[in-house]
Amino acid sequence: MASFSYEAHDSAGRRQRGQQEAQSARHARQLLRDKGLLPVRVCASNASSQPGSPTVRRQGLSTADLTLLTLQLSTLIQAGLPLEEALHAVEAQAEKRQVGQLVAAIRARVTEGYDLASALGAYPRAFPDLYRATVAAGERSGHLGHVLERLASYTEARQLSRQKIQLALVYPAILLCASLAIVGFLLGYVVPDVVKVFIDSGQPLPLLTDALIAVSTALRDYGGVLIGLFAGLAMLARWGLQHPELKRRCHSAFLRMPVMGRVIKAMEAARFASTLAILGKSAVPLVDALHVSAAVIGNVSIRERMLDVARRVREGETLTRSLERGGDIPPLMLHMIASGERAGELDHMLERAAQQQEKSLAASIALIVSLFEPAMLVIMGGLVLMIVLAILMPILNLNQLVH
Template structure:
């Protein structure tokens, strides 16, 4: 949700801007972290829709933004100058003001990961975590380029997965449309026709007519189901497309290994890195696993002892982590595991789409065949009685 705010800074100057946050209280706390004292906060619904449409995909937007920031910082350009350059390249006054507000916050002593939270669309917790790690360890340019690579990879994965599902989903929508049209227009006409002959209908025909009467009512359930799934996902309950459980789990393993390795490379301790990684996941199984890892590390035990008993990771991963922890090359091993899981993910997506397309084709063929049998059987019975 987007909020329009007006606040007073330490010099009694009026500042205005926009802030993306779920709750108004978080906007207030975020402004106070930037040494701004809110005077007025209101919702900005239409501005939010326009900004999201203009910026497109959030991951791609922040991936490209992080790469710009990291590249210019690596070239030795001061951070405030980098922000001025980005602000000047923006085409709208709203975007220019957002980046100028970030620059003013930095000049007031606010850290970059806090200042960026006021940018629309919001960079998210992962971005803020990586930037915070880079600031604390003095490796901000490297951290920005790392997070740029991660976000761009995540965007292209989502795009590839959506493209792979486009044709199967199109077939599914076509099937639902055909079913709805048959139940609403075609089947009632045949039902009235057959019942006019006052003959006993075959079992397949009775089933077809009874199911056809219920389908128009069942279609009203689909929007309710979609809203329910959206609310459950928003509250952290994992819901996935049937058959994509392993794909979703492999994707989570990629995120775990990639982010943890990048945080360790940024100079954070293992305990700090695990605490930050825990907040990235909504899935309760991944949160539980990360909590167990945090307890184990705090007690002086190795990560592999927890991974060994977990069903989320393949068995060989525990052995790989054991070797990496003993040799002190945990971040390198996590990077290798990330590449390994990415290859596995690509294979799973390809296999899933290869199985899904013919399955939907057979489903449509079975549907058409069942309707044809249900319609033709009583026609044959009636014609035999006439003869």
């Protein structure tokens, strides 16, 4: 069956737009009449915007696009517009074509009788598990507009937090790349021309100069091979991380690293707590919220332990005790969660714990970055000093021979 776009009037004279699956345009008009609609225009849909087309299903949304879409939909629904009309308005306001196509596909499924969460479930790359679970809870509670507004704020806050971390890492990354490029240029092009004079003189060279010449020769002769080797190792590592068992072992090894492990744990703890808080405020049952919160965790080892936490809570254990046994939540967050459980304000305390953890994480990353910059300068200075000494030592030996 093909998909047809239509415009029609309902019994109240309001204009309706949507998608209709049918064998032909005539069949589509008949189906619309059976629904009590008077078709005005029916035409075949573009294949790229059909609800079930692979192109639309593969589409993703940036965090900024998802936040804007959610805010628009929340505002329109709280203003009293029906869901189908709100989706149509969002589609019309979309500046990007792919966003408009995606919203049109969702609206078509809603028109066919699906609820919004089920319609979003057809496009998991654009709408993650957390988003769909929150929307489903909002539909069940009858407060979809308020839930979407809260979800938009959460998505925007997560994006701002991610941007802060990325901006903090930009300068160290540039510094590292510049240092490698400078050292590579010196060893590959400058050093060989300078030390050629000493080689032609036939005098014995210092060990440091010999080592520098060997490294420089290797870079010039095998530089392409080394780059290809590193690229091959990167591709091999990427392929290996797709294997579940190898990925789990690598993630476990990351957690055991002195600095990286602590940062990863803090990051995942903040993500877990903030996700659980937004789901709890949206009236998602705790066990279901724990499963969704575990699914958004990136580290496989921590994710498995959080799924065990959900299992123990389902069996009757308290959330605080289950998280304490998992060992991935910092003590301060555990105390705050325990206080929330005792006072009946778990969602509020989870949100505060997530905010506190994100502040602590930002401070830790800022400290690491502040230490990384002078360390890179010292290492860079040391490498340049070694190159200068390797060049100066033969000159000093020549001067001693002359005198």
